[in-house]
Amino acid sequence: MSRETLLPPLVAYVMQHGLADASLRPLAKAAGTSDRMLLYHFGTKDALVAALLEYLADMFADALDTAFPQERARSRRACAQTVYDITGRPEFAPFLRVWWDIVAGCSNSNAAYFDAAGRIMDVLLAWVVDHLPEGDPDPQAGARAVMTAIKGAQMLRTVGRPDVGEAGLAALEG
Amino acid sequence: MSRETLLPPLVAYVMQHGLADASLRPLAKAAGTSDRMLLYHFGTKDALVAALLEYLADMFADALDTAFPQERARSRRACAQTVYDITGRPEFAPFLRVWWDIVAGCSNSNAAYFDAAGRIMDVLLAWVVDHLPEGDPDPQAGARAVMTAIKGAQMLRTVGRPDVGEAGLAALEG
């Protein structure tokens, strides 16, 4: 048993039950150990969560290129719509749940959450840049516009106002 | 002491310390009572939180017309930028912190959070509709596009990527 062995089942548990109320004993049970051992390997619960978030960010980076289509989108709007649609599928719900926990953690000035969120955003931004149409006049600016719309629409969807966010996506130019 | 007397200090406490880890005893202390009394008045912690969120939503509706400018914006982009700038001021940080807690709660299918979030979004959407330029061709669609951009930009700001969201705001047409 090492950190590397423990992390996958821990992340799986967090994706299923949320990050906010994940405590040592249930986490340990999910990974087949004891709270005692988690603290032995990670030192502190905060360190555990930090390692967990780091692993999660890497996992997200890997997932992007497998779950998402390889070819470029036909327009900025189509690119945003694709990401929005895919992240709306039920198998993505666990990840989004954790994501909003992370955002809430950032809002409470938690450094580990902040780092993980930043890394995830950078990865997604780079992915969007690479999937904009070939002829996009300004891929950097385009990707940022697309990202903003995606995240706004995702938020509006999770609070029960999907129509608002989808209108926002439709209003993207290019 | 009644619910109405209790709610303002309770909401103040929540805005300062976050909604996620607000437990009965600290809340009671902030309101000058005991946990025993909070449960006496509200019955359950869940009911307390529900009442709190309802009060918060109403408070937000009231705040919109006082803290925000009365006149209409000169463009959709300007309207979004105004809301983004105002909500970026330090005195708005407590409200945003609670907001992300609410979104995280929605993502965990909490009904009370869901209701409050929906109400707040509706209020804000109506406000945006009323503050778009007179000549906007489609205020409903415009307000939705503005809302999506605002919320996306706010999220990107709280996770430490303000430049991305601001580029998204700048890309708003009209």
Place this chain on the structure above:
DNA sequence: TGACGCTTGTAGCGAGTGCTACAAGACGTT
């Protein structure tokens, strides 16, 4: 005065929290 209901205080329950002290086993080195 006495009975009744509304409000409040004291004290505690059982469960869960992060974390730790202590000891025993496993295992390689000398």
Place this chain on the structure above:
DNA sequence: AACGTCTTGTAGCACTCGCTACAAGCGTCA
């Protein structure tokens, strides 16, 4: 065989959580 280090289990600490049982104070009305 003896030692020392790494890994693991047992048991428990002090604390917080939401919630409740019980009773005392309170004003009101008969």
